[in-house]
Amino acid sequence: MSNTKSLIKFVLLILFVSINACKEEAKKETAHEEIKKPNILFLFTDDQRGGTIGAMDKYNVQTPNMDQLVENGTSFTNSYILGATTAAVCSPSRAMLMTGRHYFNIEPNVYAQFAFPKDEKGKSDKLTFPEYFKSNGYTTFATGKQHNGEPWIERGFSFVKSAFLGGMTRHFGTKVKDYTPETGWSEGYKDDNKFSSEVFADAAVGFIDSYKKEDPFLMYVAFTAPHDPRTAPQEFHDMYPAENIALPENFMAQHPFEIADDHIRDEVLAPFPRTEAIVQKEISDYYAMITATDVQIGRVLKALKDSGKADNTIIVLAGDNGLALGQHGLLGKQNVYEHSVSVPMVFVGPNIPKNQKNSAFAYLHDIFPTLCGLTGLDIPESIQTEDLTPVIKGEKDQVRESMLYAYNSWPGEDYKPKVNNYGGHRAVRKGDFKLIVSAKHDDYKYQLFNLKNDPWELVNLIEDENYNNIKEELKLELQKLIKESGDKADLSKREFGLFDNQEAYNFKTKK
Structure with missing residues (x-):
């Protein structure tokens, strides 16, 4: 009898040790899986129209680094913003991107801050993608243009370096600030000798070079170019002589009928009627800004590669809205023609098909749920748009039939x-x-x-x-x-x- 009891105790002991060993191994595997979560690098440009990447074969602009992203990933050729209810189209566009929600269902004090008292600017209970990824183990970093107020930044980012708080500014001497939850906001500072895209690339490269944690990171690198004033370093303007610039097929001296905001700030940057020479100069300066920013994107991509983390990083390249620049007799983005609502959108990274140009309909604010899909995170209930992951992976032809x-x-x-x-x-x-x-x-x-x-x-x-x-x-x-x-x-x-x-x-x- 005592031998039987001893045998039972021995068997129970073996089972206890085995179960606990399995639990410990499962914990290790779970931890290992968390470490393996892909990093995210989001490269965001300001006023870059869809198609203004050399590899998209639509406009004659030189973008070797963006071209490389197109070749290494999946590009959406029908990618758009939903629109805006203010001439500062950038702000509603960014609010939708941040939340995955249509601007009709976001607080106006976030995307039309000019209309609200200081103590109400940017206040919102809407969940943003940096905040969501931060709560799921990501170290979050931001640099560049932040156009929806400070509260979302403070909630969403672990580190902020060289942030520009506003809609537009000069590109040499851009006034920026830093932030961490521990130290709060720094005093503003600037460098009069550096182009804005270089300032933001410096911050991004610095973060990559110094990042030693095992946790995955999410980087939000938001350039202020090619938004006007279109003042790139002179070497880039020299690349695009205005007299050599081809006019768009839909160039017009003026719009054929009166429309909303046809004399807004963007539209009075050049006189009416538009002349061919003026439009050529506008396009020339625009391309110079894009190419100058492409060089800085290349610096960030090189730093990522040198860090050894590139193979486990999802890279997203996108723009916040388009721009007319002489098409339909317009200069700005306060309309719904293709030139103003189209944006570039490229996904690169693990398990993302290379050199694919996909014609499925996509919104800029699909990026939040798509990043969830690509990283295996649940899509929050607050999201109102679509996950493009099934399209990227070839499981579906489209996620919507109309826009x-x-x-x-x-x-x-x-x-x-x-x-x-x-x-x-x-x-x-x-x-x-x-x-x-x-x-x-x-x-x-x-x-x-x-x-x-x-x-x-x-x-x-x-x-x-x-x-x-x-x-x-x-x-x-x-x-x-x-x-x-x-x-x-x-x-x-x-x-x-x-x-x-x-x-x-x-x-x-x-x-």
């Missing part, structure tokens, strides 16, 4: 000096066709384009009876998307009813 685009003047403009002039646009893309509805005062204009045959949006098919069915289908699709997205626009009302009831937007404008 909504929206722009209007700031509805709360009455309290401010008259910098805006009312009006707005709503548009829908489905397949090859795009319908734009433009409202200005009592005037409505409809435009229907076949983007496959007419990528420059020059041939308006709206009066062609052969396209009546498509026109009606797109009108219904536009109404559906407006309702689903939370857009307040009512296409049956004057200027979509956007200026009728400011209380509907929860505005708390300053007195």
